[in-house]
Amino acid sequence: MAFIVVDKDKCTSCGECINVCPASVYEFDDDEKSEPVNPEECIECCSCVEVCPVGAIKVDVCE
Ligand code: SF4
Ligand code: SF4
Structure with a gap:
């Protein structure tokens, strides 16, 4: 399983990761920051x- 971290201080709530992910890994949390709920x-x-405009997402296998 990939280890996924979102830097919520960087996240601008654009939703691009939610839109692009083919596996529905992300949802917005209560603060409308992206949360990897299904890693x-x-x-x-x-x-x-690749799509995050502010580099907020780290996936260990994508380094
Ligand atoms: S690498 Fe990112 S976009 Fe691709 S399946 Fe995993 S969480 Fe979704
Ligand atoms: S793509 Fe980046 S900035 Fe946009 S919602 Fe996802 S983590 Fe936040």
Whole structure:
């Protein structure tokens, strides 16, 4: 399983990671920051890392 971390101080709530993820890993939390709620579903495509405009997402296999 990939290890996924979102830096919520960087996240601008754009929603791009939620839109791009083919495995529905992300949802907005109560503060409308992206939260990896289903990390076990990750297929390690690295699209979220590439699409985030502020570099807020780290996925260990995408380093
Ligand atoms: S690496 Fe791909 S499957 Fe995994 S969380 Fe990011 S967009 Fe979703
Ligand atoms: S793509 Fe980046 S800035 Fe946009 S919601 Fe996801 S983590 Fe936040």
